[in-house]
Amino acid sequence: MITIIAGTNRPNSRALRIAHLYASLLAQRGAAHQLLDLAALPADFITNALYDNVGQHPEFNQLVKLASEADKLVFVVPEYNCSYPGVLKMFIDGLPYPGGIRGKKAALVGLGTGSQGGLLALSHMTDILMYLGTAVLPTRVRLPFLDQHLTADGELTNALYQQLLAEQTDQLIAF
Amino acid sequence: MITIIAGTNRPNSRALRIAHLYASLLAQRGAAHQLLDLAALPADFITNALYDNVGQHPEFNQLVKLASEADKLVFVVPEYNCSYPGVLKMFIDGLPYPGGIRGKKAALVGLGTGSQGGLLALSHMTDILMYLGTAVLPTRVRLPFLDQHLTADGELTNALYQQLLAEQTDQLIAF
Amino acid sequence: MITIIAGTNRPNSRALRIAHLYASLLAQRGAAHQLLDLAALPADFITNALYDNVGQHPEFNQLVKLASEADKLVFVVPEYNCSYPGVLKMFIDGLPYPGGIRGKKAALVGLGTGSQGGLLALSHMTDILMYLGTAVLPTRVRLPFLDQHLTADGELTNALYQQLLAEQTDQLIAF
Amino acid sequence: MITIIAGTNRPNSRALRIAHLYASLLAQRGAAHQLLDLAALPADFITNALYDNVGQHPEFNQLVKLASEADKLVFVVPEYNCSYPGVLKMFIDGLPYPGGIRGKKAALVGLGTGSQGGLLALSHMTDILMYLGTAVLPTRVRLPFLDQHLTADGELTNALYQQLLAEQTDQLIAF
Numbered sequence: 001m002i003t004i005i006a007g008t009n010r011p012n013s014r015a016l017r018i019a020h021l022y023a024s025l026l027a028q029r030g031a032a033h034q035l036l037d038l039a040a041l042p043a044d045f046i047t048n049a050l051y052d053n054v055g056q057h058p059e060f061n062q063l064v065k066l067a068s069e070a071d072k073l074v075f076v077v078p079e080y081n082c083s084y085p086g087v088l089k090m091f092i093d094g095l096p097y098p099g100g101i102r103g104k105k106a107a108l109v110g111l112g113t114g115s116q117g118g119l120l121a122l123s124h125m126t127d128i129l130m131y132l133g134t135a136v137l138p139t140r141v142r143l144p145f146l147d148q149h150l151t152a153d154g155e156l157t158n159a160l161y162q163q164l165l166a167e168q169t170d171q172l173i174a175f
Numbered sequence: 176m177i178t179i180i181a182g183t184n185r186p187n188s189r190a191l192r193i194a195h196l197y198a199s200l201l202a203q204r205g206a207a208h209q210l211l212d213l214a215a216l217p218a219d220f221i222t223n224a225l226y227d228n229v230g231q232h233p234e235f236n237q238l239v240k241l242a243s244e245a246d247k248l249v250f251v252v253p254e255y256n257c258s259y260p261g262v263l264k265m266f267i268d269g270l271p272y273p274g275g276i277r278g279k280k281a282a283l284v285g286l287g288t289g290s291q292g293g294l295l296a297l298s299h300m301t302d303i304l305m306y307l308g309t310a311v312l313p314t315r316v317r318l319p320f321l322d323q324h325l326t327a328d329g330e331l332t333n334a335l336y337q338q339l340l341a342e343q344t345d346q347l348i349a350f
Numbered sequence: 351m352i353t354i355i356a357g358t359n360r361p362n363s364r365a366l367r368i369a370h371l372y373a374s375l376l377a378q379r380g381a382a383h384q385l386l387d388l389a390a391l392p393a394d395f396i397t398n399a400l401y402d403n404v405g406q407h408p409e410f411n412q413l414v415k416l417a418s419e420a421d422k423l424v425f426v427v428p429e430y431n432c433s434y435p436g437v438l439k440m441f442i443d444g445l446p447y448p449g450g451i452r453g454k455k456a457a458l459v460g461l462g463t464g465s466q467g468g469l470l471a472l473s474h475m476t477d478i479l480m481y482l483g484t485a486v487l488p489t490r491v492r493l494p495f496l497d498q499h500l501t502a503d504g505e506l507t508n509a510l511y512q513q514l515l516a517e518q519t520d521q522l523i524a525f
Numbered sequence: 526m527i528t529i530i531a532g533t534n535r536p537n538s539r540a541l542r543i544a545h546l547y548a549s550l551l552a553q554r555g556a557a558h559q560l561l562d563l564a565a566l567p568a569d570f571i572t573n574a575l576y577d578n579v580g581q582h583p584e585f586n587q588l589v590k591l592a593s594e595a596d597k598l599v600f601v602v603p604e605y606n607c608s609y610p611g612v613l614k615m616f617i618d619g620l621p622y623p624g625g626i627r628g629k630k631a632a633l634v635g636l637g638t639g640s641q642g643g644l645l646a647l648s649h650m651t652d653i654l655m656y657l658g659t660a661v662l663p664t665r666v667r668l669p670f671l672d673q674h675l676t677a678d679g680e681l682t683n684a685l686y687q688q689l690l691a692e693q694t695d696q697l698i699a700f
Contacts, residue, residue, distance in 0.1 A: 010226045043222045046262060051185045082306035083299060086268045087221060089261030115494060119469050124258060124299045126655070127648055130663040131257030135700075138655040144465060175660075290669060294644050298477055305476070305488040310525075313480040319640060350485075360576045393572045396612060401535045432656030433649055436614030437571060443611045474608060474649045481607030 002026055002033040002172070003070035007077045007088040009038045014111055014146055015076045017154035018165075022074055022109070025169040036066040038087055046090065055096050064095060072105045072172060073134070077121050079112040084121040092128060104134045107172040109165070110142045117142030137175050141168050177201055177208040177347070178245035182252045182263040184213045189286055189321055190251045192329035193340075197249055197284070200344040211241040213262055221265065230271050239270060247280045247347060248309070252296050254287040259296040267303060279309045282347040284340070285317040292317030312350050316343050352376055352383040352522070353420035357427045357438040359388045364461055364496055365426040367504035368515075372424055372459070375519040386416040388437055396440065405446050413441070417451050422522060423484070427475055428461040429468040434475050442478060450482070457487045457522040459515070467492030487525050491518050527551055527558040527697070528595035532602045532613040534563045539636055539671055540601045542679035543690075547599055547634070550694040561591040563612055571615065580621050589620060597630045597697060598659070602646050604637040609646040617653065629659045632697040634690070635667045642667030662700050666693050 004026075006019040019035055026033040042049065042059040049057035067073060077084050095101060106129055110118020122140045129136050141164045143149070149158035156162055179201075181194040194210055201208040217224065217234045224232040242248060252259050270276060281304050285293020297315045304311050316339045318324070324333035331337055354376075356369040369385055376383040392399065392409045399407035417423060427434050445451060456479050460468020472490045479486050491514045493499070499508035506512055529551075531544040544560055551558040567574065567584040574582035592598060602609050620626060631654055635643020647665045654661050666689045668674070674683035681687055 009221060041221060043219055045221055046184060046216060046265075047218045050262075080264070080268045081303050083264065083303050086261045086264030086266070087225075089255070089258065089264055090221075091261070093255045093261045115465060115467070115492075116469055117465070119466055120302050120473060123470060123473070123648075123652055124302070126651060127295050127299070128256050128258050130651070130661070130665060133663050135660065135663050136655070138658050138660050140655060142465075290640060290642070290667075291644055292640070294641055295648060298473075298645060298648070301476060301480070302473055305486070305490060308488050310485065310488050311480070313483050313485050315480060317640075359571060391571060393569055396534060396566060396570055396615075397568045400612075430614070430618045431653050433614065433653050436611045436616070436618045437575075439605070439608065439611030439614055440571075441611070443605045470652050474652070477645050477649070478606050478608050 001070045002031055002072040002074060003067050004033060004035050004074040005067065005076065006035065006037045006039070007075055008085045009041050009087045011039060013039070013078065014150055015078045017150060018109060018111060018143070019076045020154055021156055022076065022165060022169065025166055029169065029173060031173055034066060036063060038091055041087065041091065045094070049094050054094060060094065064100065067101050068099055070104065072175070073101060074107045074109065074172065075125060076109045076111065077118055077125055079110060079116060079118040079121045082116070082120050083124050100132070102133045105137070105175050106134050107137045107168055108140045109168070110140065111146050112144050113147045115144050117144030137168065137171055139168050139171055141165060176245045177206055177247045177249060178242050179208060179210050179249040180242065180251065181210065181212045182250055183260045184216050184262045186214055188214070188253065189325055190253045192325060193284060193286060193318070194251045195329055196331055197251065197340060197344065200341055204344065204348060206348055209241060211238060213266055216262065216266065220269070224269050229269060235269065239275065242276050243274055245279065247350070248276060249282045249284065249347065250300060251284045251286065252293055252300055254285060254291060254293040254296045257291070257295050258299050275307070277308045280312070280350050281309050282312045282343055283315045284343070285315065286321050287319050288322045290319050292319030312343065312346055314343050314346055316340060351420045352381055352422040352424060353417050354383060354385050354424040355417065355426065356385065356387045357425055358435045359391050359437045361389055363389070363428065364500055365428045367500060368459060368461060368493070369426045370504055371506055372426065372515060372519065375516055379519065379523060381523055384416060386413060388441055391437065391441065395444070399444050404444060410444065414445060414450065418449055421454055422525070423451060423454055423456040424459065424522065425456060425475060426459045426461065427468055427471050429466060429471045432466070432470050434471040452483045454484045455487070455525050456484050457518055458490045459518070460490065460492045461496050462494050463497045465494050467494030487518065487521055489518050489521055491515060526595045527556055527597045527599060528592050529558060529560050529599040530592065530601065531560065531562045532600055533610045534566050534612045536564055538564070538603065539675055540603045542675060543634060543636060543668070544601045545679055546681055547601065547690060547694065550691055554694065554698060556698055559591060561588060563616055566612065566616065570619070574619050579619060585619065589625065592626050593624055595629065597700070598626060599632045599634065599697065600650060601634045601636065602643055602650055604635060604641060604643040604646045607641070607645050608649050625657070627658045630662070630700050631659050632662045632693055633665045634693070635665065636671050637669050638672045640669050642669030662693065662696055664693050664696055666690060
């Protein structure tokens with residue numbers, strides 16, 4: 001099972017649209033997959049699902065399960081202030097120990113409206129995932145200037161970007 | 176004005192205790208300062224203070240003001256999963272543009288219960304702060320194995336750690 | 351005194367051409383400056399100027415002096431394999447302790463023929479410089495796709511790139 | 526074939542001693558291996574093996590072959606100025622394109638005489654290796670304060686460090 005994580009809780013995010021595209025690529029290849037949209041995080045997450053409350057929030061636990069039951073993960077990571085979104089890290093900070101996303105394999109996709117395309121965000125994410133014992137596919141895809149290449153209804157109009165995602169999909173399946 | 180940010184919303188965190196120690200060091204030197212504890216983040220922060228709601232949550236705006244009205248900042252950053260806490264980044268992701276913490280000067284203190292003492296967390300934070308145009312004091316203090324050197328009521332029993340914080344305080348005032 | 355370091359020993363490098371442009375910007379502002387081209391590193395550097403031989407190679411010491419006598423440094427850093435050039439780090443590894451480039455102020459310019467423009471190279475360099483107690487200007491300029499914007503005789507044809515360098519020059523003088 | 530790279534040209538380096546220990550661990554498990562000591566880099570490396578001369582230095586080509594013919598690599602990386610040694614990066618900068626160390630699998634070991642144990646060096650190395658399409662084992666071993674735990678003739682007296690290396694060896698063989 002491959003779980004695709006849309007790494008922000010922004011409503012109708014570009015990350016979510018790219019996550020759906022990734023799901024299509026996996027479907028075309030017959031790979032079992034599911035989607036975890038961080039927009040589904042419970043509203044009381046920061047007070048009732050962290051620290052002493054880890055593991056005790058049923059709604060959050062459902063989201064955790066989507067990640068923990070997968071053997072491979074795709075992180076679609078929009079660039080927020082030159083790093084990953086805080087909400088994505090909070091999700092990780094709220095995962096149970098042991099378990100959570102330890103010992104899995106992961107692919108990283110960075111999104112940005114500027115020229116970086118999430119490069120530092122992906123580097124920071126790699127440090128976290130390696131600490132958690134999750135192997136990261138060396139091909140880290142970046143999609144800079146994404147607002148110019150992704151329509152509001154989720155069509156990716158850039159052929160190179162399509163190719164990069166397709167190649168990474170193949171690599172993740174073989175990883 | 177120097178604002179000390181306790182970089183987690185964990186109740187009675189070590190970060191908060193170190194922030195109070197830092198406040199004492201600044202007080203001894205006659206430097207105006209105040210404390211911003213992320214434990215005060217509103218419970219509905221992730222749904223009502225981000226994205227289209229930036230700037231519209233009065234309680235959150237009060238916290239933002241504590242940071243934005245300072246000319247220097249101290250970030251006390253506990254190491255969570257080999258990086259900074261997600262909640263600290265969410266605070267930053269929720270800051271208004273322009274404004275927020277742009278164009279300031281900052282000192283970084285990393286905390287950890289392991290040997291790293293927040294080293295990667297401080298490196299990641301530096302990338303963010305530089306992106307925001309905030310100059311970072313080159314002396315980045317790390318306090319590894321902090322559980323062995325900080326009591327429950329906030330006494331720091333390690334003389335070297337005390338010295339590192341005192342030296343950084345002097346440097347921040349002169350920065 | 352501001353020393354501009356062309357961060358590679360590649361003959362007639364783009365880094366050297368950008369370093370000359372930076373010198374012009376400093377000259378226009380009446381700021382004392384000089385250039386350190388790593389192409390001048392002695393051919394026996396890796397065997398006769400490092401480790402037990404630090405400080406004992408007269409030709410290398412002349413280069414070191416160009417950096418150590420400055421109070422501010424500009425590092426022009428081409429992206430080699432997604433980080434800074436090895437030769438630039440070898441120069442730093444060969445600096446005397448204490449002294450060298452400790453306690454200075456620095457500006458970073460990243461060059462690349464791809465889309466990253468040296469972003470990770472500048473992040474890695476920042477970690478090194480902060481460790482050495484050298485403050486880094488938060489504005490880290492990146493010049494991606496530079497082969498399309500820099501002629502063989504050193505003319506920079508991209509107006510935005512010119513503006514970014516000019517703004518950083520002003521900031522470095524005020525830093 | 527697994528090639529262990531002692532990541533410095535310092536004579537009789539700790540990196541070389543750890544590389545020999547790693548070779549013993551691989552030998553005990555019956556894994557084919559060889560050692561590449563960067564102390565063997567030709568003295569004229571920086572002038573005659575880089576840039577336009579890539580691939581034309583027979584002595585250097587012999588070293589390259591040791592890395593390129595392996596399918597897995599171990600990088601023993603001493604911490605120099607809070608990053609990897611410049612000479613290690615120069616070796617990488619001198620590798621042929623395509624080829625070199627692309628498409629392999631790698632394990633990273635960080636060495637330090639201080640508390641960091643090469644943490645940032647390993648993070649920077651990971652960025653480079655991923656750019657080169659080489660997968661990095663998530664377990665990145667750090668050996669801080671190594672001068673207290675490694676004798677001049679290469680005996681590692683710290684049981685935990687021995688265990689970390691042994692576990693990583695097993696993981697690399699299975700990677």
